[in-house]
Amino acid sequence: MKKSLLLIISLFTVESISAGSYGDVYGAHPAANGMGNAVNATSSGSAAVYYNVAGLGRLSAADLAVLDYEIATLEKQGNAKSKEDATKITPPKGNKTEKEKEKSDIDPTERQVIEEYLEHPFYIRTPLRVYDAFTKDLLVNRNLKRPNKVSHELSIQYNYAVPRLTTSAPNPDRLLGEKDHYVGIGLAIDFGSIFNMDRKMKFGLNVLAPASGNLLTVNDQNPTVHRALQYGVENERPTIMGGLGVEAWKDHLYLGIGFTALASGQGSILMKNVNISPDPVTPDQQAILEIKPIVNPTFGAQFHWGKFDLGASYRRETMLSIDPLAARAQTTLLAIQLDLDIALLGLFTPRVVSYGLAFHPTESWTLALDINRELWSGFRISRTKRTYSEPFDLKDTTNYRFGIEYKWRPDWKFRTGCAIRPSPIGELPGQTNWIDFNRTILTAGVGYVLFPDSFSFTDVLKNPLLIDLVIEYQKLEGRNIYKYNPTARNPNYSFGGNVWHAGISFSILF
Numbered sequence: 001m002k003k004s005l006l007l008i009i010s011l012f013t014v015e016s017i018s019a020g021s022y023g024d025v026y027g028a029h030p031a032a033n034g035m036g037n038a039v040n041a042t043s044s045g046s047a048a049v050y051y052n053v054a055g056l057g058r059l060s061a062a063d064l065a066v067l068d069y070e071i072a073t074l075e076k077q078g079n080a081k082s083k084e085d086a087t088k089i090t091p092p093k094g095n096k097t098e099k100e101k102e103k104s105d106i107d108p109t110e111r112q113v114i115e116e117y118l119e120h121p122f123y124i125r126t127p128l129r130v131y132d133a134f135t136k137d138l139l140v141n142r143n144l145k146r147p148n149k150v151s152h153e154l155s156i157q158y159n160y161a162v163p164r165l166t167t168s169a170p171n172p173d174r175l176l177g178e179k180d181h182y183v184g185i186g187l188a189i190d191f192g193s194i195f196n197m198d199r200k201m202k203f204g205l206n207v208l209a210p211a212s213g214n215l216l217t218v219n220d221q222n223p224t225v226h227r228a229l230q231y232g233v234e235n236e237r238p239t240i241m242g243g244l245g246v247e248a249w250k251d252h253l254y255l256g257i258g259f260t261a262l263a264s265g266q267g268s269i270l271m272k273n274v275n276i277s278p279d280p281v282t283p284d285q286q287a288i289l290e291i292k293p294i295v296n297p298t299f300g301a302q303f304h305w306g307k308f309d310l311g312a313s314y315r316r317e318t319m320l321s322i323d324p325l326a327a328r329a330q331t332t333l334l335a336i337q338l339d340l341d342i343a344l345l346g347l348f349t350p351r352v353v354s355y356g357l358a359f360h361p362t363e364s365w366t367l368a369l370d371i372n373r374e375l376w377s378g379f380r381i382s383r384t385k386r387t388y389s390e391p392f393d394l395k396d397t398t399n400y401r402f403g404i405e406y407k408w409r410p411d412w413k414f415r416t417g418c419a420i421r422p423s424p425i426g427e428l429p430g431q432t433n434w435i436d437f438n439r440t441i442l443t444a445g446v447g448y449v450l451f452p453d454s455f456s457f458t459d460v461l462k463n464p465l466l467i468d469l470v471i472e473y474q475k476l477e478g479r480n481i482y483k484y485n486p487t488a489r490n491p492n493y494s495f496g497g498n499v500w501h502a503g504i505s506f507s508i509l510f
Contacts, residue, residue: 021235053300058247158182169435366405396424
């Protein structure tokens with residue numbers, strides 16, 4: 001009997017497939033990945049359904065891009081009222097020199113700070129500015145500026161990743177030459193275009209799918225086979241998430257609830273006309289699978305106060321479960337029946353509890369830290385393997401992520417991040433041979449906003465177009481596996497490697 005089953009599912013039924021792990025291994029959006037995916041406290045837009053669904057209720061990067069465009073348009077038109085709203089200063093009467101006019105446009109408090117800095121030598125000014133950024137007005141709240149226009153977001157992305165694995169295990173062909181290319185589409189609908197409200201409420205959808213053409217590959221998880229747990233064919237599954245985020249307390253508290261799509265069901269294999277013979281025979285067989293969609297919930301909350309953002313999210317584990325997959329063989333002479341319980345349990349994504357903290361020393365800088373707890377201990381192999389194979393468990397892990405974003409100008413953002421992601425697999429001295437790595441991750445990214453008036457050829461745009469790029473490097477820590485009783489089929493072996501990943505996304509506003 002074949003030990004693997006390949007299911008090719010139509011695109012029209014993709015919503016009933018179990019969740020995948022491209023987002024866990026690489027990231028759900030290049031902008032977030034550029035910060036090492038440390039965005040639990042600041043995520044917004046369509047990608048928020050993956051990182052923290054509550055982020056749908058806050059101003060997104062798309063909203064802020066529209067706001068920057070509206071301000072720039074008003075300034076170009078010489079709208080005096082918009083300048084007055086921006087500076088909150090009434091120019092003094094009388095004739096002023098250019099320097100005096102420039103000085104009068106500065107807020108009195110800010111002017112006093114600048115004068116204090118100028119009293120010091122140049123090599124002291126910058127440290128003083130940094131010190132003040134991290135100490136002054138930490139809990140002072142200001143009303144967030146909002147665009148006049150309500151916009152919806154459509155995000156399209158492509159990611160190219162090549163894991164370069166090395167191993168001395170038998171039959172390395174199944175591990176080498178792995179590819180993790182994937183595509184994604186996200187959608188965020190703002191209910192402000194439907195209801196008259198002064199707070200944000202959005203519905204979001206995010207889908208990540210393999211670019212290999214296989215929508216889903218199901219393998220009976222045999223722990224004795226040498227295989228990479230989180231790369232290559234083990235990633236060939238879509239991630240389908242959606243949710244609703246609301247602004248519960250204006251400018252401060254955001255709440256969200258969402259779902260992760262997956263599938264569960266039962267099946268059977270009917271075998272007949274099996275002749276009694278000392279020679280191997282291949283019976284006629286028919287596989288019958290009944291799969292129904294179910295939904296796993298996700299929850300999230302974000303809180304903003306002063307220069308700080310806090311975030312917390314919860315996502316249940318997901319898996320494809322076909323239980324039981326019974327096989328019935330019947331001889332043609334003696335009418336002997338044999339029932340085999342071959343339950344499949346694969347495509348496992350762990351339960352994740354994530355916490356995030358972000359700090360904004362200035363309007364241009366964002367520093368973020370995430371702690372993710374992945375509960376791999378919820379994984380279970382099939383009942384047959386639990387009975388006839390050695391015990392096998394995965395351990396829970398804690399991931400640490402750190403990211404920085406700098407907004408150089410309204411149209412340019414630069415990002416960098418790092419992460420430490422340990423493997424859920426411990427020592428494997430017995431028959432189990434799954435391969436996974438402790439990972440050190442480094443990322444760098446850039447975001448660019450293409451405004452309708454950025455170039456002469458962009459005047460065809462009605463709204464800004466957001467472009468995000470990321471380059472990621474994963475160092476896969478090498479490991480040596482020593483067996484209690486090494487044999488030619490189950491020897492001692494080692495493995496290691498690295499991964500280069502690049503991604504690009506286009507966010508269209510309408």
